[in-house]
Amino acid sequence: MTVDDSGLHELRSAVREFLEAKSPEDVVRKLMESEPRFDPAVWAQASDQLRLPALTVPEEYGGDGFGMVELGVVLEEMGRALLCAPFFSTVVLAVPALLASGDAEACARHLPGIADGRTTATLAVAEDAGSWDTALVSARAVGDGRWRLTGGKSFVIDGTTADLILVVARTVAGPSLFAVDRTAAGLTAEPMETLDATRAMARLTLDAVPATLVGAEGAAERIVSRVLDLASVGLAAEQAGGARRCLEESAAYARTRHQFGRPIGSFQAVKHKCADMLVQVELAEAASREAARLAAEDSDEFPVAAAVAHACCSRAYMVAAMENIQVHGGIGFTWEHSAHLYFRRAKSSQLLFGGPAVYHERLLDRLGV
Amino acid sequence: MDDDMQDFTADVRRFLDAHAAKAPDRTAFTWGEGDDSMAYFSSLPPEEDREHVRRARDWQRVRYENGFGWITGPEEYGGRGLTPIHDVVYDAIEAEYDVPDTGTISVVGLGMIGPTILAHAQPHLKDRWLPAMYRGDAIACQLFSEPGAGSDLASVTTRAVRDGDDWVLDGQKVWTSVAQHSQIGLALTRTNPEAPKHRGITAFLVPMDAPGVEVRPLRQMTGGADFNEVFLTGVRIPDDHRLGEVDGGWTVALTTLMNERATVGSEGAGPVGAALSPDRLAALMRATWTGEDRALRARLAELLVDVMATGYLNARATRALRSGVTPGPERSVSKLMYGQNLTRAAHFASDVLGPRMIADTGEWGTYAWSELLLATPALRILGGTEEIMKNILAERVLGLPKEARS
Ligand SMILES: Cc1cc2nc3c(=O)[nH]c(=O)nc-3n(C[C@H](O)[C@H](O)[C@H](O)COP(=O)(O)OP(=O)(O)OC[C@H]3O[C@@H](n4cnc5c(N)ncnc54)[C@H](O)[C@@H]3O)c2cc1C
Numbered sequence: 001m002t003v004d005d006s007g008l009h010e011l012r013s014a015v016r017e018f019l020e021a022k023s024p025e026d027v028v029r030k031l032m033e034s035e036p037r038f039d040p041a042v043w044a045q046a047s048d049q050l051r052l053p054a055l056t057v058p059e060e061y062g063g064d065g066f067g068m069v070e071l072g073v074v075l076e077e078m079g080r081a082l083l084c085a086p087f088f089s090t091v092v093l094a095v096p097a098l099l100a101s102g103d104a105e106a107c108a109r110h111l112p113g114i115a116d117g118r119t120t121a122t123l124a125v126a127e128d129a130g131s132w133d134t135a136l137v138s139a140r141a142v143g144d145g146r147w148r149l150t151g152g153k154s155f156v157i158d159g160t161t162a163d164l165i166l167v168v169a170r171t172v173a174g175p176s177l178f179a180v181d182r183t184a185a186g187l188t189a190e191p192m193e194t195l196d197a198t199r200a201m202a203r204l205t206l207d208a209v210p211a212t213l214v215g216a217e218g219a220a221e222r223i224v225s226r227v228l229d230l231a232s233v234g235l236a237a238e239q240a241g242g243a244r245r246c247l248e249e250s251a252a253y254a255r256t257r258h259q260f261g262r263p264i265g266s267f268q269a270v271k272h273k274c275a276d277m278l279v280q281v282e283l284a285e286a287a288s289r290e291a292a293r294l295a296a297e298d299s300d301e302f303p304v305a306a307a308v309a310h311a312c313c314s315r316a317y318m319v320a321a322m323e324n325i326q327v328h329g330g331i332g333f334t335w336e337h338s339a340h341l342y343f344r345r346a347k348s349s350q351l352l353f354g355g356p357a358v359y360h361e362r363l364l365d366r367l368g369v
Numbered sequence: 370m371d372d373d374m375q376d377f378t379a380d381v382r383r384f385l386d387a388h389a390a391k392a393p394d395r396t397a398f399t400w401g402e403g404d405d406s407m408a409y410f411s412s413l414p415p416e417e418d419r420e421h422v423r424r425a426r427d428w429q430r431v432r433y434e435n436g437f438g439w440i441t442g443p444e445e446y447g448g449r450g451l452t453p454i455h456d457v458v459y460d461a462i463e464a465e466y467d468v469p470d471t472g473t474i475s476v477v478g479l480g481m482i483g484p485t486i487l488a489h490a491q492p493h494l495k496d497r498w499l500p501a502m503y504r505g506d507a508i509a510c511q512l513f514s515e516p517g518a519g520s521d522l523a524s525v526t527t528r529a530v531r532d533g534d535d536w537v538l539d540g541q542k543v544w545t546s547v548a549q550h551s552q553i554g555l556a557l558t559r560t561n562p563e564a565p566k567h568r569g570i571t572a573f574l575v576p577m578d579a580p581g582v583e584v585r586p587l588r589q590m591t592g593g594a595d596f597n598e599v600f601l602t603g604v605r606i607p608d609d610h611r612l613g614e615v616d617g618g619w620t621v622a623l624t625t626l627m628n629e630r631a632t633v634g635s636e637g638a639g640p641v642g643a644a645l646s647p648d649r650l651a652a653l654m655r656a657t658w659t660g661e662d663r664a665l666r667a668r669l670a671e672l673l674v675d676v677m678a679t680g681y682l683n684a685r686a687t688r689a690l691r692s693g694v695t696p697g698p699e700r701s702v703s704k705l706m707y708g709q710n711l712t713r714a715a716h717f718a719s720d721v722l723g724p725r726m727i728a729d730t731g732e733w734g735t736y737a738w739s740e741l742l743l744a745t746p747a748l749r750i751l752g753g754t755e756e757i758m759k760n761i762l763a764e765r766v767l768g769l770p771k772e773a774r775s
């Protein structure tokens with residue numbers, strides 16, 4: 001299902017209004033220092049009032065069946081607001097992983113609970129090196145029919161709170177995807193200290209943890225590659241939203257802050273910084289929205305566009321977040337100011353799926369270079 | 370697509386099939402084959418240059434006679450009376466065909482001066498010049514910049530003094546593209562030295578064969594001479610050649626400048642498109658055994674991200690236009706990016722090629738890049754410098770306070 005422009009506009013206003021009420025800066029600050037790093041009551045409202053977790057779950061599994069375009073709008077708004085919630089892990093990582101697995105039974109078991117907000121979920125691929133390359137996975141699965149997982153996972157988003165953890169582990173057939181219940185015996189999850197405290201991450205230790213195979217044995221490479229495309233476009237939307245917010249904050253400050261008897265925005269060095277940020281933000285929105293549109297159309301051009309969006313938005317957000325501090329001067333460097341929250345989110349998003357060296361090669365690979 | 374657009378598309382294809390060959394498939398590009406030219410400006414000797422212009426005019430005439438010469442123009446002046454969307458659709462389809470390059474006629478004349486004449490000229494001038502321009506008979510140039518008035522265009526000093534029914538123009542214009550081929554020029558002149566500078570300017574349409582108009586070619590750093598100095602000495606222009614009000618020329622200038630930004634900086638096909646094509650750049654790396662160089666690969670990826678994102682931005686503006694929404698700042702952003710992308714592509718190629726870009730070894734696709742490299746500095750200047758474009762974005766889009774101005 002896709003929504004027309006006025007529908008998207010309505011969706012955006014509804015989400016923005018909700019986030020302005022439920023996720024203002026002081027709430028973000030409180031949550032990022034608490035455990036869990038989200039408010040279950042707000043998550044329940046996001047699900048009951050706005051049906052956000054149901055957004056991209058197909059209708060046959062109790063969801064609303066929307067696609068990347070609608071998801072992109074929601075993520076832009078969440079990026080602006082730095083929402084602390086298990087949305088990214090559940091909707092942007094776990095849902096596409098289940099769908100890409102082609103495993104109808106697993107979808108039927110997990111997706112309805114996700115759609116109605118009862119279940120949160122995440123995807124655990126990276127280990128201590130932080131790479132999302134399934135070839136580098138060393139966690140192992142043994143058994144047949146009754147699988148047990150052993151090894152470690154790191155950088156698992158919302159890994160201490162997710163009810164369902166999708167874990168990539170190696171079998172004789174190659175990297176495969178497994179479903180693990182958070183309460184399973186042998187599983188421990190410890191919170192990691194993070195650069196960006198608004199996105200909780202965990203280290204998992206798996207000691208013969210009972211697990212269920214999701215999709216075919218050896219299929220994880222294909223599944224993760226598909227998820228990475230979709231998730232990096234989702235991330236790109238979140239980045240574009242954050243970058244737009246930084247630009248707006250800078251422009252507003254440059255209009256009102258006076259030095260030498262004039263607004264600082266009338267100094268060209270500041271003006272041009274803001275114009276450079278605008279250029280980055282416009283490119284970022286164009287790239288992330290185009291990729292989302294191509295995903296929704298299931299176009300052949302999607303993989304290239306996804307790679308462009310990931311690289312373009314990573315850089316745009318980083319530029320915007322850095323210059324936002326510069327334009328604000330000393331106050332921008334204080335803990336009390338919001339600028340560092342965006343800076344932290346920008347840097348951690350840029351590196352989340354491996355960083356520039358990885359995404360540049362991904363792009364060139366898709367272009368046949 | 371609605372029926373009207375379907376019919377239009379079919380018409381366009383029928384017309385192009387009858388008059389042009391399909392362009393070679395650009396995806397099937399092979400290193401070492403075909404024209405390796407990367408010229409942005411022409412550096413042809415004068416006879417060949419005139420031949421190039423003749424071919425452009427002929428093609429424009431064929432377009433016009435078949436109803437595609439001025440798709441958005443009003444019918445009373447020879448246009449087709451259709452929407453900007455039809456224009457976009459036509460351009461997209463024409464790009465699939467191998468047709469003469471009409472830049473000489475269309476960038477300044479049809480893209481910038483035509484719309485200004487339509488908006489501000491008296492009816493007899495519209496009758497006289499609009500059909501002639503869009504039929505390819507008349508070429509127009511923009512006589513705005515002066516030695517002392519570039520970015521600060523409102524400080525023009527070329528004088529126009531009233532004498533009965535005429536005006537007498539004296540002064541010097543500079544950097545005037547295509548003046549050597551032009552029949553008319555749109556000039557900004559100072560008519561009231563007492564008024565604040567934006568309010569003492571008047572615009573005139575100057576026949577380029579009027580006595581006292583002298584065009585002197587100005588050699589560019591590329592070696593060619595696409596632009597000129599234009600000296601105006603006692604040039605008599607009837608008052609009915611005035612555009613807009615006396616002392617109201619700044620409004621006229623803004624119409625031109627607005628169209629300039631929309632025209633300059635659309636991603637070109639042809640040699641410039643080739644410079645930014647991933648296939649071409651990849652082939653360049655393979656041919657020079659640099660395909661595995663990690664530092665170069667990272668730079669290539671960064672460049673391609675910008676090239677492709679700029680393309681998406683343009684596509685978004687076009688789609689907005691198609692659904693009847695006025696595009697936002699995309700045009701100004703893409704003008705800035707266009708100059709930067711080409712500049713970075715040329716310097717990237719130079720890092721790949723090394724010494725093969727400083728002297729011609731005769732090897733295909735190597736020294737040719739120097740032509741583009743030498744054109745890139747102009748792209749950060751013409752149509753508003755980078756600095757001026759950033760001022761515009763900051764002030765008009767972000768609402769930052771204006772600079773202190775004299
Ligand atoms: C290839 C080419 C073709 C051209 N064709 C035409 C044409 O057909 N008709 C025509 O009328 N003109 C034409 N031009 C002229 C062009 O519009 C001017 O060159 C341009 O507007 C800059 O003016 P200038 O060269 O006088 O530079 P200046 O205005 O003297 O600028 C010099 C430097 O100072 C900077 N600067 C100036 N003011 C500011 C400011 N307020 N803030 C920050 N920086 C500033 C500029 O950005 C630039 O870096 C052409 C130019 C080129 C290169």
